[in-house]
Structures are given as C-alpha cells and as structure tokens.
Amino acid sequence: MTQYAFYFNGKRCTGCKTCELACKDRYDLTPEISYRKVFEYGGGDWTKDADGFYVPDVFTYYVSVACNHCDDPACTKVCPTGAMHKDADGGLVLVDADRCIGCGYCHMACPYNAPKVDREKGHTVKCDGCAERVAAGQKPICVEACPLRALDFGTKEEMEQAHGDSQVADIAPLPQKEYTHPNLYVDPCKHAQMANEATGKVANILEVM
Amino acid sequence: MVDTKLTRRTFLKTSGALGALAVAGGGAVAADSLFGAAVPQALAEDADSLVWSACGVNCEGRCALRMHVKDGKVNWVESDNTGDDSEANEQARACQRGRSIRRWINHPDRLQYPMKRVGERGSGKFERITWDEAIDEIAKNYKKVLEQYGPEAVHIQYATGNQAKNIRNFIKRLCVLNGGCLNYYGSYSSAQISRSLPFLYGKKASNTNSDIENSKLVVQFGENAVENKMSGAGAGYNLTRALERGGAKLIVIDPRYSDQAATRADEWIPIRPGTDGALVDAMAYVMITEDLVDHDFLNRYCIGYDEDTMPESAKGKHASYKDYILGESEDGTAKTPQWAAEITQVPPATIERLAREIATTKPCAIYQGKGMQRHANGEQAARSVCMLPILTGNVGISGGNTGSEHEDFEAEAISVPTGDNPVKTSLPVFGWLDAIDHGPEMTSLNAGIQNAERLSVPIKFIWNYAGNCLTNQHGEIDRAHEILSDPTKCEFIVSWETFLTDSTKYADIVLPDAMPQEQPTYFVNEYGGKMGYFIIGDAATEPDFERKTLYEALTMIAERLGCKDEFTEGRTEAEWLEHLYNEMRAENPDYPTFAEAKAAGVTRVANPDVHTVAFKDFREDPVANPLKTPSGKIEIYSEALQTIADTWELDKKDIIRALPVYAQENGGYADATPEHPLQMVGYHFKGHVHSSYASIDVLKQANRERHLWINPVDADARKLKEGDTIRVSSDQGTIEVNAHVTPRIIPGTVALDQGAWYDGDKNGVDKGGCINTLVSGHPSPLAKANPSHTILVDVKKA
Incomplete structure (x- = not known):
C-alpha cells in the first residue's frame, strides 16, 4: 500500500508562512481556517551576569505543519459517522463531506489541530495532501510555494530516500510520535527540542488556533 | 494561454463528486477516483487563462505571480514554478504576501471612482466625481501653481507601492514637459548609508x-x-x-x-x-x-x-x-x-x-x-x-x-525617458514636509539642499502615486496632519491609490488606480547573487469600475495641458513597454526578444562574475x-x-565627524527621561510590506500585528502580561497596541512592526498602531533623513 508523507526541513524554515497562505489562496480559505500552520516555538530567559549585564539564553524555531496523514489517526477513531477516513490507496486522511455531521470531535482529538469544522459549509475541512495536484504529477501547493525549499511530499519511501537524515516528527511543539504515528519526516534545526523534554512554549497561539 | 491546471471551483465540484462516490461505496474513497487521469482533465475545463505578473510592492523581492483568471476575475495565484530551480536558476517564488494578492485585487474596499475632497484634509470626506471633472480640476490647479510659483513648487512625492520600472516615471515625464519639478535625493530606506x-x-x-x-x-x-x-x-x-x-x-x-x-x-x-x-x-x-x-x-x-x-x-x-x-x-x-x-x-x-x-x-x-x-x-x-x-x-x-x-x-532595467529636468534644485527625500511649511528657509547648510543655496519657493503641488509617505510612512504624523490640513500651504495634492489610505485622505483629488496586475509591467529583481531576473507582466484582468492606469490618467491630463502628443509619442502603455524593452535589448543583444520574454514571464540572467566582489579591481x-x-x-x-x-549649521546634538566612529544619537538612549525611559525600534514585518498588504484579512490573522515586543524584565516592572492592551507614548504621539512579552528583545528596548495603518481616535490616540505616530521629524545630521528607529517611549497599560 502506498502511504504519502510530508517532509519538513527545520534547518531551512524561517517561519515565513508562505506555505500557509499559498494553501489559503489555493483553497479559498477564510482567516479562521488554515490547513497548514506555522508554529513559533521558543523559550529561555535573561539573567544578570556578575558585572550586571543582562545576558540571554533564548531560542526560537518554527515548525510548519498540516495534516500528517497519520498511520494511526486520532481523528478517524472518534468520528461517529465514518466520514473521517484513511484513503485506501494513498493513505491520506480525508473527510467524506456528505457523511460528516460537523460535530468537531476530529478537531478536538487531533493533537496537530489539523481538522476544523467549517460552520458555513457544515462539515469538517482539512488538508488532503493536494490529492488532485499530486494526481496530476505536481507537488502540493505548500511544497511548490516554499521560498526556502523546506517542504517536500511523496510516498514514504520517496521521502526516506530523498531525506535520509530526517526522522519521524518528534519535536516540540508537536506531540510525541507514538500518539498517532504521523507521516511527517523532519530534519530538526539545532534549537529543536524533543517533544517529551521540551522547555519552551508556542509563542504565536493566536496565529495557529 | 489556456490553463491546464486546477481551479478552486472545480476542486470543490470534484470533492462533491468524490463525496457521492464515497457514499455509494459505503466507506473509503476509491483510489482511482482520486488519482485517475479523469480528474485533472475534468478540472482543466474551468480555466480561462493563466497570466504572468508580479508582486509590485517594495520589499526588495520582486516575485513572479501567475494569475489564474476565470470570468474576468483572479481566482488564485501561483508563483514561479518554471525551470528546474537549480543553482543560479532559482525560481522567483513569492512569499505569503504575493500569494495573497487576489484578496487585494478583489477587495471590496478598493477605490472605484475618482473623488474630490469635500471635508477638511485628512477627514476622509470625499464625493464621487467624473474623470472629466477630476482631470479638469487637476489641470487647472497644476497650471495655477506653475504660473504663480513656478515648477520648483511642484513635487513628486517619494512613493514605493508600485515597483514596476515602466510606470511611475511617466509623472516626471509629464512634469518635465511642463517646466519641470523639484528633485529629491535619497530614500526612506537607505538615505543615511547612501549619503x-x-x-x-x-x-x-x-x-x-x-x-x-x-x-x-x-x-x-x-x-x-x-x-x-x-x-x-x-x-x-x-x-x-x-x-x-x-x-x-x-x-x-x-x-x-x-x-x-x-x-x-x-x-x-x-x-x-x-x-x-x-x-x-x-x-x-x-x-x-x-x-x-x-x-x-x-x-x-x-x-x-x-x-x-x-x-x-x-x-x-x-x-x-x-x-x-x-x-x-x-x-x-x-x-x-x-x-x-x-x-x-x-x-x-x-x-x-x-x-x-x-x-x-x-x-x-x-x-x-x-x-x-x-x-x-x-x-x-x-x-x-x-x-x-x-x-x-x-x-x-x-x-x-x-x-x-x-x-x-540585477538584470537590466528599462527606464521611461523623462527628459532633462530644467529644475536642478534637489531636496533630501525626508525634507518635503518642511519644504511645504517653510521651504525658502531651507538652505544647503541647514537642510541639505543641493544644487542651490536654498529653496526658492515652498512645495505647493504634490503628485502622490501609490505612496503612503504623506503620513503613515513618514514619521511625526501629528505634525504632518497639521501642515497638510492647511490648504494655504500645499495648495493641491493628487493621489493615485487602490485603498483610501491615511495619506490618501489628504488628497484634493483621489484617482482610483489599477493594480500592477491590471496593466503591462516590467519588474527587475533586487538582491540577486549568482543570478538576476526580470519579469514581464500583462494585465490579468481589465480594471473594474472606473479604475484607470497611471498612464491613462496622465495621458488625459497631458491632453488638457496641450502636450498629449509629446507625452505619449503616439504609444499605448503596452507599446511603450515593448519599445523600452527593445531599446534596452539593443544594448543587450543576448537578451531574448520581447515576445520570447513575455511568453516566458520570468527571464533569468546569470551574474557573469558569479559573485560580485566590491572593489576587487582596487584591491588588485x-x-x-x-x-x-x-x-x-x-x-x-x-x-x-x-x-x-x-x-553646516547643526543642532548641538547632531554630529558629523571626519572619522567613521560612534556618535551618540540625538534622541537616543542617553536622552531617556523618566517620562520616556524605553528605546523603541521598528522592524520590517512578514505580514505586510511597509503599509502594503496591511489590510488583508488572511495576512492579519496569520501575522498577529499591533503587538509590541517587550522583554519580561520590562513587562514585569510594569505589571504587563501577554496580550494586554497598552499605550505607547513618545514626545510625538501615542499609539494603542497589545503587549507581546518575549525574551526575543533586549531589556530596555521595545519593538513594533512598521507599516500598520494609522487610525487616530478623537483624542489623538492611534489605535492602528502605526509606529510613525511616535517617530520624530528631526532629520539626521548629514543625509537629513528619517530617524525611524530613534524613539524614546513609555509603555503603560491602557
């Protein structure tokens, strides 16, 4: 079975959000709904040294995340109608809009905050890996848009081959990979903290809600 | 050109079809329906055209945009996805702002008709007039100023909202045909270092x-x-x-x-x-x-x-x-x-x-x-x-x-021939407001006037094209308001804009501008390394309502002034673009033909030196x-x-030295007072480019602005928490924003993104959070330029 996966190069990402807005443009999303989000994660503090100078020990990094089309998705498990499902061929997590009742359980269950209920449409909406573009031989719009060339998408095997040093996403502010086994490969930047021993916090909550 | 890509509308249609399939199948979507060849074909029928253009704002990027047009409307945009994106052949990919441009192009608040000021300057009160009335008004007042004060009283305001090389200089061309205009030198970006x-x-x-x-x-x-x-x-x-x-x-x-x-x-x-x-x-x-x-x-x-x-x-x-x-x-x-x-x-x-x-x-x-x-x-x-x-x-x-x-x-630029300006006097770019207020007191020794001992007349007429530097992007906004709102000082202001920005509120006549994406354009890269490039853009759509391009409007004005033929030389703007390109190409025969370049959209040019090394010859x-x-x-x-x-006649605290060494800044940290104990700097923000894009809703959500960066040390001292509504005051004014308590800033200094739209309330508090409400108008010593990041403030809970 083919399983599609995203790749994110944390060493390249500058937090520019082009991925998020390119997706919004392509799918005509409102300000409230983003299929892809960019988290600003950081921490540290300032202390006074012996001579009275404030010195910093701070860090910041960015993580761009959409739906990770997990092997063990939290959203499908809680869906009461079966609308949220894993596509049999590409392993993409998709919403059957006609079956979705807009209850929002998927939104609450997903540790990546990927599905959202669009109240105007009356059902859940989310990243589908730009399935149509991929079918036409293109990369998802976020991947093609990235000015830093920090994103990629393809089959799991292709991602493992093209980005050999990467690892399954296990960095803060994302949850530990064991929860849902995301199909997201990450090259962590030097500041990146492991999900289970993180000390920072998301610094842009209002942007990623 | 026929688009073979997808559009939103068919995507939604297809989703519906898949949904129906899924219901019929009772579960997972059939693989073939998602990835089968039928899908892209079905989508292709919903596309009219794919048109090359570029994002025209002043971030020093210049990125390609490919406009997906359906029924005369831009539906969505792609960026440069041509070529192999290899080293020195990189794609000019747009950022989040360029990717959001259709929300600007299709924005309901865009200006639609010519308007005449009916309230006080700055009040924002206008009424709709016809193009004929607008052109009459402009021509009448322009002629009056020329006759009464001479061409030195005419100023083309520094403005950067449209960076196409084939557009803005037509204003100067018109001026030179009518006796010329005051010159300026420097830019709000880089005046001090350039000087x-x-x-x-x-x-x-x-x-x-x-x-x-x-x-x-x-x-x-x-x-x-x-x-x-x-x-x-x-x-x-x-x-x-x-x-x-x-x-x-x-x-x-x-x-x-x-x-x-x-x-x-x-x-x-x-x-x-x-x-x-x-x-x-x-x-x-x-x-x-x-x-x-x-x-x-x-x-x-x-x-x-x-x-x-x-x-x-x-x-x-x-x-x-x-x-x-x-x-x-x-x-x-x-x-x-x-x-x-x-x-x-x-x-x-x-x-x-x-x-x-x-x-x-x-x-x-x-x-x-x-x-x-x-x-x-x-x-x-x-x-x-x-x-x-x-x-x-x-x-x-x-x-x-x-x-x-x-x-x-950079790739080669093209330039609109302006002719020789008979007026030689030149003003520092930041000095125009003083020149309105007391021009003839400004001399070479006290105000950096060049090519003349002093200004002979104040500025009486302003052409302001795609610019927000009358107030929002200038500094000392409250003083700018005072001077500009007096119509006996600067007697006439013409503005071309897409939105009723704060600067536009000071215009006597407002003309509804076409976006760069609605006209032929030529953009050249900036900050290229091994490669430069240029982009030839076309009109993706016809301008809606009564919007016109700058060239169309100037042609109408030229006709009223009796110089239409000299101004246009019989060319449309599309013909000008081709003509100017061909002139440039005559000097650069390696460049593709106009038709080739236009079809390609983006043309990449290798740096012959691979890297440019400054003063290499001198070193050798x-x-x-x-x-x-x-x-x-x-x-x-x-x-x-x-x-x-x-x-030079300098303020005691304004320092020019023969040596390249530190000089304490006038209004810097050493001048802090108990009333204004914190330093403040602005910064260029991801969510907008200066004030361009600053009103676009998706960008505002993704880039929560009106947030003042303040170190926990300074926030704790003021009992401020993340998100608190705060007032920031300097000697110049007060803004209201939210606190962003972050260790990403040195203690003692706060920072605010520059470019937010000024929104003064009845008490003069700027709730738009425009940093220039706080910036001093006192120019720097040598370049006489904007001291944009020399600000002393205090921060208090609102």
Missing part, C-alpha cells in the same frame, strides 16, 4: 551575499534578510544557500532576536539600538592594542588610520583613527571594551572575544542591514561598521565584504584603479566631511 559611504569608499558597494559561501566567518549588524527579503530568488534564500554551501559561522548583532538571528545565526549578540558604532570602536581598540590589524592594507589602501597617512590639513592634530580609538585625540577617552559596554549593553568579554574572532578568521564578511542606519546618527554608524573589514583587510576580496549592506546583481591595483574618493583611497579620515562639519 555617508561615498565619503569612505567613493561609493556604496558590497559583495553579493551569495559570496558568503567563500567566507569563514560572517558578522551581520541588524541584517535580517530572511524576514524582510523573503523571495525564493532573493537575499534570504541566497544567504541560506551560501551558509549551507560554505559552512561559515554566522554572528548576528541586533536588539531583536530576529528570525535571521533565530534561524540562521550561530550566535546572537543583543545590542542597545543606535550604539553599533561604539561596539566597533571598542573592537578596534582590542585589535589595535593586540596588534591584530592588517598594517599593509591600512598603509597601502587607506588614509587616516594613523598619523603617517593623515592628509596635510589634519596632520599633527592627533586626529587619526588610531589616536581617537586609543584616547590620544581631543576627547582623551580610550574606546575600551569597558567604555563600550556601558553604551552598548554588550559585556566587555564578549566585545574582546568578538574582536579577536573577527581579526583572526580570514576571510571574514561584515555586513549591515539598513535598520541600523535609519537612526538619528545613522551616517556615523554605517561608516563605523565598515571599519571592521578595513582594519582586518577584508575589503575587495572574495569571502570578505566592505561592511555595507548587501548590493546585488589601487594605483591603476583608484576609488572615487578625493584621494583615490579609502578615506578613514574624510576632509570633505570635516569641511561639512565645520560649515
């Missing part, structure tokens, strides 16, 4: 930042390309790749833990704003006292380092750089790390370590961004930083740099290839500047 570096090097120049791949160490002062030049073929990406390829260590010196410091740097050195020169002075002290300077370079290529190379006029006065740094000159103060630490907030040990690292790592590239020079002492600061590469002999070599902000390799042979300074050498001591310092 001061020629005294040191003969011109402002740097290596392309792609050359960083040849560096061992890179030190950047306030350089933040990844945040303010986000193009996929621009400075941010070039820096990223150069660091990856060459493996240089990067140190960023900045009051903010900028995105460049956070995501690219090996080390961040926070510094108090406006004090970079002091840091450099102290590093020079370490290098000199530990004998780490490059004596051969200083003797052969420079004057003024020590007594041996001082010009005759300054010999025997202990006026050399070395004497000044060691404390042997007039002020008697050695510029030790301890001395600088008190000024810069950088610990002495850090200064010593950094000085040794810079002096002993070869080659080392020193760069500055433009924020550091947009200060009340920006001219001195910009030159000071250049002393690091001069002392260490890193000028004119690959892997080194001049210390300047990075210059670029300083006798055969002298600099354009009076001595032909690097003038560490500038007699020309000493003359200016001796003869």
